[in-house]
Amino acid sequence: xxxxxxxxxxxxxxxxxxxxxxxxxxxxxxxxxxxxxxxxxxxxxxxxxxxxxxxxxxxxxxxxxxxxxxxxxxxxxxxxxxxxxxxxxxxxxxx
Numbered sequence: 001x002x003x004x005x006x007x008x009x010x011x012x013x014x015x016x017x018x019x020x021x022x023x024x025x026x027x028x029x030x031x032x033x034x035x036x037x038x039x040x041x042x043x044x045x046x047x048x049x050x051x052x053x054x055x056x057x058x059x060x061x062x063x064x065x066x067x068x069x070x071x072x073x074x075x076x077x078x079x080x081x082x083x084x085x086x087x088x089x090x091x092x093x094x095x
Contacts, residue, residue, distance in 0.1 A: 007068025017057035018079040
């Protein structure tokens with residue numbers, strides 16, 4: 001495989017990591033399970049899991065940018081924006 005193909009694969013993996021939280025949240029927010037807070041918990045280390053996924057998304061985006069096209073910097077911005085939006089959303093939840 002050439003370098004550009006690898007960069008593209010890493011870039012799409014970065015986007016998947018960045019949007020994993022929203023896919024998981026959407027699964028619970030638009031189904032009958034929307035009245036529970038179970039969507040926040042994937043296990044004992046759920047907050048760490050989401051944080052690791054956002055960090056991985058940003059790092060993979062940087063790797064894709066270094067290996068391939070500079071447009072993959074948008075994947076890094078997506079990871080940071082996703083983290084910021086989730087943090088803002090979580091801060092409004094009354095526990």
